Amino acid sequence: MKRLEGNVALVTGGSRGIGAAVALRLAEEGADVAVTYEKDEARAAEVVGRIEAQGRRALALRADSGDPDALTAAVDEAAAAFGGLDVLVNNAGVFLLGPLEGMGPAEIDRTLAVNVRAPFVAARAAARHMREGGRIISIGSNVGERAVFPGLALYSMSKTALAGMTRGLARELGPRGITANLVVPGPTDTDTNPADGPNAETIAGFTALGRFADPAEIAATVAHLAGADGGYITGASVHVDGGFTA
Template identity: 50%
Template sequence: MAERIALITGGSRGIGAAIAEALAADGYDVAFSFASNAGRAAEVADIIRAKGRRALAIQADGSTIDGNRAVVAQTVAAFGRIDALVCNAGTYPYGLIETMTVEDIDRALTLNVRAVMVETAEAVKHMREGGRLIYIGSAFGERSPFPGISVYSATKAALPGFARGVARDLGPRGITANVVQPGPIDTELNPADGQAADVLRSFVATGAYGTVGDIAGAVSFLASPASRYVTGTVLTVDGGLCA
């Protein structure tokens, strides 16, 4: 896939960084956003360039509409268009619903739902036939196996509905929209040897955490020509947590 452009939000670490590296290996030039860690962002950009692809790291505030628009605008300014948008950035609010403040709820909706909608609306203005929209949801959007994740689950449950609507909107243009739903994935924020790891594993059919490569592989497929007839659906990569 020569001269294809991907934009990934939240691409400087964990799942986002793995997706950036995978799409670069697939032949995409990659722009990605990050919140604050410029050093980590530079490392990911170097890995992308080492694969022979162009890289652009964009610092942006994903909690603002201007920040959501800026990542799209800067990508288009540098590369001319967007062929794949991967919305990965977000937040994980944890706590019983009676402990959630209005500010907690608003922040979760802003980062996990509104940002995805704004970035999609902006990106598709610069997307041609064959474009790909991929939203990183969560298996917890389908199943809430323990207390404390009601707000998070609600925000992630919104993404499949949005993807189905967008798939209808953009199907005539040859643009697809899908959701990848990870289960427990071994990252810095959710390590496989962390305090909650044994509890999380107990909900998974395989009894194991997944890797960032498992999610990157799913995104790689959905961003490829092989997925041209897949749209408006959810690919759950959760080791059977939702089984």
């Protein structure tokens, strides 16, 4: 018996990287999965095809997470298409790196809109559709815990905010049997942060294990929290960082 059989999940930013790995793992566990994407329709379609190849229903929804109306509409559309919603994974994010002096209103607003406001908006929309035992899982960042390079202040601030949101959601939604948790990845091999990139050896050296994670390793923890075995975990920040913060 697959542990998410009969469940419906929505993964924001699910066309690539950690988001795609999460979407595919939830489908492997038996869930029907909707993903949002901003621009890359082809990659979103590829994820949908791989989910459907596993015998699950899948849906790709174009939505800029920085647009609260579009994001709310995507949550509502996913729930309508699949008859409800059991799991929300807040994965979409932007990573704007640079010196403090170079971060103007446009950069600040975009980062906060996608990395902070969007998870809250999506959670608010999803909670209207969630049944007993629902799951809200957000994807944080190791640099929200430990900023090892200059230029990370804005991004670190935005990801740190998710811990407070997660604790608040856990208290508010707990009486309905809905859990809320934060998964905090360490360096992970993705398009935006490849394990063979120019600074990869230095970055890997900050971890206790001396390597980058595969996105599937992050997805495995998300799947655990989404399933029945994670039912008594809520309000937690779960570090999957190879000892980055040890």
